[in-house]
Amino acid sequence: MWMRMRFDIGWPEVLFGVRGMLARLDREAIEQRVCECWPRPEQMFPCLSVRTGFDLLWASLELPAGSEVLMSALTIPDMVRIVEHHALVPVPVDLNTADMGPDADRLRRAITPATRAIVVAHLFGTRLPLEPILKIARQHGLLVIEDCAQAFVGCDYDGHPDADVTMFSFGPIKTITAFGGAVFCVRRPDLLATMQSRHRLYPLQSRWTYLTRFMKYSFLKGLSCRPVCDVIVGVCRGAGLDYDRWINRVARAFPGPRWLEPLRFQPSAPLWAMLEQRLRTFDPAWIAARAARARRLARLIPRGAICPAGDVPDHSHWVFPVLTQDPAAVIAELAKAGFDATQGSSLRVIDPPEDRPQLDPQTTREVLAGMVFLPLYPEMPRHDIQRLADVLHRLEDHLAIDPNVAEPPARFPRVMMVDLRSG
Numbered sequence: 001m002w003m004r005m006r007f008d009i010g011w012p013e014v015l016f017g018v019r020g021m022l023a024r025l026d027r028e029a030i031e032q033r034v035c036e037c038w039p040r041p042e043q044m045f046p047c048l049s050v051r052t053g054f055d056l057l058w059a060s061l062e063l064p065a066g067s068e069v070l071m072s073a074l075t076i077p078d079m080v081r082i083v084e085h086h087a088l089v090p091v092p093v094d095l096n097t098a099d100m101g102p103d104a105d106r107l108r109r110a111i112t113p114a115t116r117a118i119v120v121a122h123l124f125g126t127r128l129p130l131e132p133i134l135k136i137a138r139q140h141g142l143l144v145i146e147d148c149a150q151a152f153v154g155c156d157y158d159g160h161p162d163a164d165v166t167m168f169s170f171g172p173i174k175t176i177t178a179f180g181g182a183v184f185c186v187r188r189p190d191l192l193a194t195m196q197s198r199h200r201l202y203p204l205q206s207r208w209t210y211l212t213r214f215m216k217y218s219f220l221k222g223l224s225c226r227p228v229c230d231v232i233v234g235v236c237r238g239a240g241l242d243y244d245r246w247i248n249r250v251a252r253a254f255p256g257p258r259w260l261e262p263l264r265f266q267p268s269a270p271l272w273a274m275l276e277q278r279l280r281t282f283d284p285a286w287i288a289a290r291a292a293r294a295r296r297l298a299r300l301i302p303r304g305a306i307c308p309a310g311d312v313p314d315h316s317h318w319v320f321p322v323l324t325q326d327p328a329a330v331i332a333e334l335a336k337a338g339f340d341a342t343q344g345s346s347l348r349v350i351d352p353p354e355d356r357p358q359l360d361p362q363t364t365r366e367v368l369a370g371m372v373f374l375p376l377y378p379e380m381p382r383h384d385i386q387r388l389a390d391v392l393h394r395l396e397d398h399l400a401i402d403p404n405v406a407e408p409p410a411r412f413p414r415v416m417m418v419d420l421r422s423g
């Protein structure tokens with residue numbers, strides 16, 4: 001089975017992490033070095049997770065209660081809860097299927113005198129062109145926050161220079177994970193200073209807490225090795241257990257009702273050490289290989305099949321979604337062929353404020369309802385990619401197909417085809 005969940009970390013890095021648990025480390029020096037991995041260290045703000053920094057951001061901004069925050073309509077549930085926690089009103093902006101970015105017209109229409117900020121999520125590995133959004137934001141004096149949790153492609157890129165804040169995540173399922181950690185680029189010095197001084201008041205995460213997290217994810221990494229996971233999936237199926245739900249639950253980093261408390265810590269030294277190591281040894285060729293695999297698969301799947309966000313030119317393909325008419329059937333068939341596809345159950349569509357039902361993000365809802373994420377990684381050999389595409393061809397009736405996509409160019413010029421047929 002090719003699992004959907006693949007931790008982007010090798011065993012040597014895991015060993016490095018274990019060594020870090022035992023070593024004497026200078027926390028502040030390593031924190032500084034994490035910042036120095038980026039082009040503008042003085043603007044960088046590393047913390048425990050994107051959610052940690054996002055919570056600090058709103059706390060530091062001290063916007064009046066009831067202020068509205070426009071958000072890409074699809075994100076992880078905690079991001080919405082954090083905005084609400086600060087007595088702000090999340091307002092969804094419906095996304096376009098082609099780029100999974102906020103639709104500019106809908107964005108404009110959602111702005112009211114109470115709007116203060118826009119949170120744009122670059123989903124699935126894309127880097128959206130931000131200019132149209134920045135232009136609208138400037139006209140209305142709005143803060144622009146970029147969620148690049150799914151869009152890390154190397155420290156050379158620390159976000160759009162005109163965005164106010166850019167956020168990168170190194171959580172368990174993200175590119176070059178450190179099993180935790182996040183780095184923000186905050187381009188307003190006053191805001192950065194406030195966030196830093198609040199952050200310094202947080203208690204320190206104990207080494208033990210990071211160690212337990214580390215062990216948990218290393219264990220899961222072991223389980224997601226192909227032979228091991230074949231056995232587990234087999235046993236679960238035999239026993240009628242829903243391994244899909246279980247995986248999604250364990251992959252969530254901070255579960256439970258006291259969801260915000262575990263976020264409000266400063267990272268321990270071993271986490272910094274791990275993150276520094278990951279950033280320093282990052283190889284862009286890895287992302288290039290991932291994107292090349294995705295482009296290959298995109299060429300092989302049925303023509304006209306719709307891949308949400310597939311039209312963005314700047315795309316590192318963190319995940320590979322396709323739109324289907326029957327996700328359950330597609331997932332079941334793929335599983336039979338050894339491909340563990342999944343629906344985006346960790347993502348959530350943001351509901352509009354009760355008094356503005358016209359802002360309901362219909363397109364995003366439809367995409368989330370029909371979307372299936374295919375397992376695809378750099379180490380997947382060509383013949384398995386071909387096999388995956390073959391399964392999708394067999395399932396063509398269950399896929400959402402764009403009828404406007406032209407026929408493939410004929411292998412021979414049309415005249416010659418006629419000749420061949422008549423001859």
Ligand SMILES: *Cc1c(COP(=O)(O)O)cnc(C)c1O
Pocket residue numbers: 048049050051052075076079121147149150168169170171174181182253
């Ligand atoms: C993973 C993710 C986050 C949260 O990142 P953490 O570092 O785990 O808090 C936020 N937004 C998006 C779009 C994500 O994919």
